[in-house]
Amino acid sequence: MENIKMSPDMWTPLEKHEKDAEKVSRQSLTFWQDVKRRLKENKVAMVSLVAIVIVILACVFVPMFYPITFESQILDFANIGIMMDIYEVDGSYFYMNGEYYLIDVTSDGTLLKKHPLVKDDTANKRYIYDFNGQEVIVDYSPYFNAKVEYMNLEKKAKKDPSIDLTEAKFNLDNAKKVEIKAGDEILNPVDRVHNKTYILGTDNLGRDMFIRILHGGRISLIVGFVAAFVNLIIGVLYGGIAGYVGGKADNIMMRVVDVISAIPTLLYVILLMVVMGNGMMPIIIALSITYWLSMARLVRGQVLGLKEQEFVLAAQSLGASTKRIMLRHLVPNMMGPIMVSATMQIPSAIFTEAFLSFVGLGVSAPQASWGSLCNDALLTYMTYPYQLFLPALAISITILAFNLFSDGLRDALDPKQRK
């Protein structure tokens, strides 16, 4: 220190503009502002967030304004796909669905009505329709004969295990189902058009798939959000009390958690559903009382760490009640991990709901959830794959978006943890 030479120019006053050289020009960020900034930089998380918002908004608002309700059904228009092969006879168009019904359509794909059947000619395996005087025949005898042949083969295969049915079945499935004839002339589709009346087709009762998927989304999302929220409340209270009170109470409470967590959860959700019956409320209750364990553990761990810190002591010496310390001092400080855990529980609740509905324990008809829509379509998905894969796509996209967003949120809250 003594060696420092003091020169007079060290004591000259600063120019005015030099005074601000060391000033922190950027606004200081709070922890949450920082998290927000990091989250915004994460492109994957932002895209997921946008996807989640779009799904939620669509599920909430579109059914309010859509002209068709989720339960209205027109049996004549059952099982109509998204794309339709249309045929032309004398300037009018028709579409044939999987059950060989003819439906009158316009050339751009608007459904008009089911065409009346003139004769069901079972003996010759054909249906006969009348189009403005022109006889139209739907001949399903080739397929019928192929099927009889296959069934004979199947009988043989029962006695002789060396016969492989896979190829025969495949050929049968991909054989041409019908021939449509106008008089003697074989008709071929003139065009492939979008279904204008039902943009995503109809299900086996003639209900609009589009609005059913959105309505199912409402149920699935409500289950996801409510279950996650209830888990959050129970978990925070239980874990908070165990961690804050400590000692014997903590010991007993955590033993209880250990015992419950040793039980395979999903089996108990199933059992609870069997006891309570089908419906949305039973699913929410069953999920709420079984999935809070991890949240309770997490909160207890956080509280154990935080309660030793000075700000809690300060609050205690100011005479704050336990309730106040818990809710105003401890909970805000562990909001980060809690939020990550809660956003991860939403997709897992949606997942479980889909699983339960698929096993036959979900909401009951005419209500729908994504899982029950898939379950309804299961019997016929080889013929009408869109009925199963559209709701399945909705589930997958939503769960993926939630998962990626919660990953992003975790990274934003705790950049050190990033791997």
Next chain:
Amino acid sequence: MAKYIVKRIISAIITIWFIMTLTFILMNSIPGDPMSMGKALQPEVEAAVKAKYGLDKPLIEQYLTYLKNYTHGDFGVSFQKIGLTTNRIIADGFPYSLKIGGWSSLFIIVAGIGSGIISALKQNKIPDRVMMIVSTLGATVPSFVFATLFLYVFNRKLGWVPSFGAGTWKHYIGPVLCIGMFSLAYVTRLTRTSVLDVLQQDYIRTARAKGLSEGVVIIKHALRNALIPVVTYLGPMIASLITGSFVVEKVFGIAGIGSLFTTSITNRDYTLIMGITVFFGIFIVIATLIVDVLYVFIDPRIKYD
């Protein structure tokens, strides 16, 4: 260590007892009894049936009989199909489920660990990216979607596999793949993280500094430690395979215990549901117990007392 194992066994027994009791309480809280489900019986007949199954006794006595029967390996009878017992269902369905579960465990372990290692070694390169995307999808797409998609593509469109039943080895490809998808994704991620962690350890640098070949370093030094955390997942994996079997066996039309369980749920056959739940519960608890005990031998660093 012996003390830890004994403690672990005792706690497993307590858990099994807890599962049995909880199941009993839940199933007895359903309004009505098995008799009130079907056609109305004549009072004498109903009394006789109740006497046969001990339903006229007080609840606590029923509970004790239930505990006694179950501990002797008698998991009860169906109240809907005469002569059908839970033991029969387990004997019929379990071999199929065990076969599927066994093969998919093997598939998960080999493919999951393999792809996890590759993606750790090629961190942030194309193989890693691809595998991370695949494993994210595996954890996102429900197993029934995988199963139906698999059948739609490989049966309906390509005709490579049969659609229904469990005859040849071809029948098993789909179930084995689909049931394991979720766990496969998890094992891949777990292995990747764990290998990445281990590769940064000092002893790996030492091994490399000794001039060992990269292969020896990876296989002998890194993997032996990296795979320890993967072992802990084996317990939950068995549980996830069982729940997967409910869905996958239903889609593929295999008469395994999972699909028999879902059928009994649809039929609301309460005694069967109860028996199979307890059976699954015991199976999972024992599997977890075995994994925990194995862990003691695999990872001597951890002190158990």
